Amino acid sequence: MKTRTDPDAGAPAAAARATLRLNRGITATWWYTVTAIVFLEVMIVGVWLVALLDAGLESGVLLAIGVGGLLWVASTLPLLFDYRLRTDASAAGIWPRAVGPLLVAVLFGAVAVVTTGSWLIALLPVSQTLMLLNWPRGVRLRVVLGVTLLLGIVWMIDAQVAFAAGGRLEDAGSWALLGFYSALLPTMTVASLWWWDVLATLDLARASEARLAATQERLRVATDVHDLQGHHLQVIALQLELTEKLLERDPDAALQTLRAARASVDEARQGTRDLATRFRSVPLGDEIANARDLLIAAGIAAEASVGPDVDRAPASDFGPVIRETTTNVLRHGGGRRARLSLEQAGDAWRYEISNDVAAHAVASSHGSGLDGVRRRIAEAGGRLEVRHTNEDFTVIVTIPVRQEQRP
Structure with missing residues (x-):
């Protein structure tokens, strides 16, 4: 039930095969992770719309936020699928493929701040997109803490300063709910990705254990064959050398050592057959x-x-x-x-x-x-x-x- 890979292949090729095996082995878990993150993003767009609807904003604003939000959610999907194939070696190239999704998030944020006056709605798409990048080890934790703190501060600024001074959302009854879920979204996303990383690491460890077991078994077979054949070949070589020395002086003794060498050949052949039978046998x-x-x-x-x-x-x-x-x-x-x-x-x-x-x-x-x-x-x-x-x-x-x- 476990797949086999060639342990003698180069490291890059072995890593690629291990990644493919990993993806096939825990596909259901991956789709659960993607579904959970996309659901959180769609839910936060819905929370925005409810808050804006309670604030009495025009239908055009609601349409712009709704359509723009769905486009932003769609732009995060390529980053999620890239994350599935992440390795520590690919962490350095986190930006090239993130330019498009980040650009969508920035444009959507600009539309949001112009139409609603909320910097929280404007910053969250960019923050969420940053959470989906393949950050090097230890960096993501600092990023998520910084982003969560920033969103919390912007939330308080929007609520206590801008909107209290006559902003468009000063009467929004669901503003507290909007701010809470918006500030918490990056943390929930990172938690889902962390769970995926744990399962992916465990799956890769199982694959590595299987390769190690196969390698150890091959080494054991090679050792047994070497010990068996090496011993018999050394004995046969000595017997044939003795036969060569005795051939002129004592033909009868030379004949006996030659027969002994033939017996050693039979023993080596039988030993090899027994060894092969032992490894082919099933409990x-x-x-x-x-x-x-x-x-x-x-x-x-x-x-x-x-x-x-x-x-x-x-x-x-x-x-x-x-x-x-x-x-x-x-x-x-x-x-x-x-x-x-x-x-x-x-x-x-x-x-x-x-x-x-x-x-x-x-x-x-x-x-x-x-x-x-x-x-x-x-x-x-x-x-x-x-x-x-x-x-x-x-x-x-x-x-x-x-x-x-x-x-």
């Missing part, structure tokens, strides 16, 4: 879970149970059996339910898979794959038992617990 608990998920995906109500010590069971024997019997159920069962189990029963490991069989499928329940399973289990010293009735078909496999598998 039996996962095999059972995968089989259950496959049956469920095929529309069969499947249940599975595993014993507490199944990791000690012979995976090389049971793995193919689990896969083959699951395929047998899918091909020949035709039923609606199945049950799998693997556990230790006394001195033997016991695997059982049972499913109900449709009437038309009973005759074909003996899939040819079961003959191969029977031979495989016989080679492992185990036994395969098949039970079938008109309603159920059951396969039971038992393999004795080997001495090295005992606790």
Whole structure:
């Protein structure tokens, strides 16, 4: 369920791939963040309109503030989408793409101050646009504190000086609400963006952890292969060197060392095969879970149970059996339910898979794959038992617990 990236790629390319993976992984959270910020901006435009309507301003002023406010909200969307792809490295280039939105905010603010006389309505669009820029670390906190303080001061100036002296909004009953939400908007916006940054950092950390785990696994495989092949190759080289020295003086001894070198080659080959088998093998608990998920995906109500010590069971024997019997159920069962189990029963490991069989499928329940399973289990010293009735078909496999598998 985790994606893989190439750990050997260059840093810029790796960062770009990590960003793409991050964006795909938490898209829902990002859209929630965008929706919340846009909602706050639209709400503040609505609060402005209510305050201006209570103040009795002309419909032309209300139309100008409403249309201008929506255009300003639309101008912030590119900054929000740019913020989604933000990195610390891109913080230095915060201004070029912000020129357009800032220009819209300034023009809207100019219209607002001319038509309403409110410097608070004029400054808030510019302040909000500044909050959406990709500021370097630590700068945004100082910016939001400064902007909030400035808006609070302008709010008090508008309310106590300009409007008290006969300004157009001196009788606005909702002016206090307008000032409160206007001064609080930058802080609420930064809080939403901070939450997104936290989730994005966590997602990137998970991706980095996955890459590190993959890298460590590759390193472990490389180390095991190096140790195995290095040891055997060194031994073979010494044996062949000894054979070369003995060839003229003692041909019989040279023949013995040559046979020993061939045996070392066989040991190296078998060791490599065993190493590859160990890394390809899937834990039996996962095999059972995968089989259950496959049956469920095929529309069969499947249940599975595993014993507490199944990791000690012979995976090389049971793995193919689990896969083959699951395929047998899918091909020949035709039923609606199945049950799998693997556990230790006394001195033997016991695997059982049972499913109900449709009437038309009973005759074909003996899939040819079961003959191969029977031979495989016989080679492992185990036994395969098949039970079938008109309603159920059951396969039971038992393999004795080997001495090295005992606790």
